Amino acid sequence: MTPETAPALAAVRAEGVDFANSHSLYPTVTTPNASAIATGHLLGDTGDFGNTIFVGQGFPPPFGSALVAVEDDVMLGLLNSRYGGNFLGETTLLQAARAKGYSTAALGKNGPTAIQDVTARTGADTIVIDDSSGFRGEGLPMASDVLVAIKAAGLERPTPDRGLNGSGGAYNMPGVQVANVEQQNWYVGVATNVLLPRFKAAGKPFMMVFWSRDPDGTQHDQGDSLNSLEPGINGPTGKAGVRNASNDLQALRDSLKALGLDADTDIVVTADHGFSTMSRQSATSSAVKFRYPDVVPGFLPRGFLAIDMARALNLRLLDANGFDVETAKGFYPKAGAFLGADPAHPSVVYAPNGGSALLYLPGPDAAALAPRIVAFLTGEDYTGGVFVNDALGAIPGALPMSRIGLIGSARTPQPSIVVTFRSFSTGCADPEICGVEVADSSQQHGQGIHGAFSRADTHNFMAAIGPDFKRGFRDPAPVSNADWANTLAQILGLELSSNGHARGRVMAEALAGGGAAPDAHEIVLRSEPAANGFTTVLNAQEAGGETYFDAAGAPGRTLGLKP
Ligand SMILES: [Zn+2]
Structure with missing residues (x-):
């Protein structure tokens, strides 16, 4: 945002408050x-964990899938009706x-x-x-x-x-x-x-x-x-x-x-988030070995993580509507997936959210599956970092979800595992401006995406101007x-x-008449290493009693991470 590229945004930032550390x-x-x-x-309180979330049981048709898209006015009403009249709970x-x-x-x-x-x-x-x-x-x-x-x-x-x-x-x-x-x-x-x-x-x-x-x-x-x-x-x-x-x-x-x-x-x-360029490349994914009619040969299809996980765990793969996905015939799951023998009682639910994915383990085998899934994830080159619900205990290679604000009073089901995909820069002067991330979404390699735990995506634009704000601050x-x-x-x-x-x-x-900015101090958290050495690292800052999350993932796989 410069006076040349975005004059009105730059003016608010320059004349009012520039929240540089946003x-x-x-x-x-x-x-x-x-x-x-x-x-x-x-989000641990609002329960709005993604644009696509798992809600346990589907709603009446046409919303029969238990994987739902939140960006829909009718769905927001259905979520409210299921979760106490206000699904956000606040x-x-x-x-x-x-x-x-x-x-x-x-x-x-x-x-x-x-x-x-x-x-x-x-x-x-x-x-x-x-x-x-x-x-x-x-x-x-x-x-x-x-x-x-x-x-x-x-x-x-x-x-x-x-x-x-x-x-x-x-x-x-x-x-x-x-x-x-x-x-x-x-x-x-x-x-x-x-x-x-x-x-x-x-x-x-x-x-x-x-x-x-x-x-x-x-x-x-x-x-x-x-x-x-x-x-x-x-x-x-x-x-x-x-x-x-x-x-x-x-x-x-x-x-x-x-x-x-x-x-x-x-x-x-x-801004709700920063932005990155999307990569559909992986050297480890088994999903790239198949041919799909609308995917560049050798590129990742949508649902690649679900395809790979189903192979690694030897589980049946179903799409969001409960139909079997036959990758050998050129099919891939486009809007999430269920893994397990029975689509009504899946072992794993996969909810893609661009540069991240939410995994839910609603079955009785969750505690046994979680370490196997984390071990699988740490072996794929597209995995940036892994977080596990505290209820599943500590798992090497992953950090607890409570450390990133995802555990609270949410009314919707909590994810069991959250994965951020790998991010990097193309090498421009300010790496945050030319971030790239692997992602699962409809966009093509080279288009735009977000959702990852890179600083390119967490560093949004924030500015304010008006009688209640300081000027030129x-x-x-x-x-x-x-x-x-x-x-x-x-x-x-x-x-x-x-x-x-x-x-x-x-x-x-x-604020006008407000005091000095609170002191901030940096935090670095490291998970125990997985068997293959994979470690999830979190960079955060604490100020005014709150924690702010800069970037998280494995060193070398996360843009903006200070290892
Ligand atoms: Zn977007």
Whole structure:
């Protein structure tokens, strides 16, 4: 983010608070970080462990699989209904704000947007407008006066799709060449022509979350670098995605100024995660030895870890819908997998999340399987690091999940094992900018991905400006996406819940009149070595009573790790 590449983002950072030592929460994917941004709690409490999670039993059709995609408004409602009315188990900041009489809205990308007020599903309280809005049976309802105002502003209905930004290409066809400009212009139009004027007219304080799909959507799907790690996400299309998000921020600031709301409005900007270029290469995986009709020969297919694990453990491999996967016939599991004789009672559940994977061991053989799985993982070159649920005891080669904030009051099933895939840099001056990671997702080798425990993925963008923040302040203290809600609740006098105790902190040093930044000290944790010597190392920082996770994995397999 420079004044040249992202002028509005750079301006907020330079004129307000620059959170230079910022952190995405691990796994560095969208809905887990959305849950932390929304509630101020770490993922061990929110239970939003990934964009794809295991829920024990499937829901009624069409959601019959016990592996579910969280980025879906209908699924969020199903998760709430199963897990106590609010699957996150904590108050969100928007919920606390509307309870105090604020006007509230969230708009933007499907999934993280609705999570910001996860129990607001009627259109009567927080205004939620996302990619599904207006699609019968998919989106959340909107109040009729909001619909009328959108129409009166000359904006089309329903939410426009991504157009030319919407197709990620294929193994033999480059992805997109344009940013998500048209769809996001629509959201900006709704924000500036409908919501902000409405809030001003109401004469009450307001809180609005604008969840920009860019740069994420464009960096994932860019067609600048098909089957090549360079330029990867740093090509012209990826940069256009960053610029698009910056331009939208500028449009929002211009609108606040035009409405006379700028002097008493705080603006905070955070990215859910960093970004890397995706690798589909491995020298050890057995999955690359088969031929698949839509995978470059010799590259990893989706589900490679499940394919390899099924072979190593001699278990039957089923896809997310319970069908046998025959790799010899060119099939691979596309959206997770079940391992074991009976798909209704699997031994292992595999939930891919880009640069990481969640493994669940729901069967009675979990304690016996876990050390075998960890031993298998440490023998594959794509494994970056391994974490094991504390309930399974210490396993050589892995660190306990409690040390990375993944054990708490979660209502959803806890993963048994979490794997981060290997990460490295292509050798540019700032390695975090040109990170690469092995990942299991739909993207091609050379497109964009995230989810790993590399510093390229944990180092997100965070900045703030407004009357409650210091000006021209570079905050050296570690901060994370779990700190926003706590800090904003403090500014606004709102109450957040503490059903779980894994909470972020108030970033008091960044506030107008706030004191000096808290002292931080570095932590290095090392697992016992596995039989083959594989060791998972964690780099973290402690400040203000909280722990911040920089990078974790085996030395030599993890970008940004200080061994
Ligand atoms: Zn993404």
